[in-house]
Amino acid sequence: MINVLVVDDDAMVAELNRCYVAQLPGFACCAVASTLQQAKDLVLHSELAVDLILLDVYMQQDNGLDLLPALREAKRPVDVIVISSAADAATIKQSLHYGVVDYLIKPFQFSRFEEALTGWKQKKAMMDNHQFYEQADVDQLIHGNHPTVEDTKRLPKGLTPQTLRTLCLWIDAHPNEEFSTDDLAAAVNISRVSCRKYLIWLAHSTILFTSIHYGATGRPVYRYRLQPEHTALLKQYCQ
DSSP, X not given: OEEEEEEOSOHHHHHHHHHHHHTSTTEEEEEEESSHHHXXXXXXXXXXXXXXXXEOSBOSSOBGGGHHHHHHHHXXXXXXXXXXXXXXXXXXXXXXXXXXXXXXXXXXXXXXXXXXXXXXXXXXXXXXXXXXXOHHHHHHHHHOOOOOGGGGGGOOTTOOHHHHHHHHHHHHHOTTOOEEHHHHHHHHTOOHHHHHHHHHHHHHTTSEEEEEEEOTTOOEEEEEEEOGGGHHHXXXXXX
């Protein structure tokens, strides 16, 4: 469960955000702070586990952005999404400078709220499940969203839904097996180069977890395994 701290001095807005969080699977509002000091105490000086902060900027006695350098100085691995009516360039630039993962301008629709939190969750999962990255992985994190089932119609050049289905059927039949590109290519009788392209694409969608192993020659071997939480998505590619 992802623990979310809501920081907002408007009780009605804080309650609305708390209710929004409760509607998203895998998320829970662990606390609400109405002042900057309360937020610092909860995140920096308590045993409360906080994964994500929804942070207001304009508070009666505080500037919510003052929490950001405190988090950085304390080296706390907590991400922040700003939710504020502040739309001026200076505030947004300062927020981005301190590494906020998203910025929602009030008023906003629930769909945008959902997009912000689920998008962050997907990127966090990708970062948590990779030991090493290729350039394409980093590009995906910074510039792109994770592929969905609909993206099978927009596969990269040289990839086809038919071959993708064949690979996914094999992976679905071996859910607990770790395999290399060579293993899968031999199992489904396609070229190693072609198989590698599909595996990279599946890893980008976070369906596969990627690890790197070094053999006697010192050359890295990429190995893959299905991420259990994405079994349902894999099965959709099998259809």
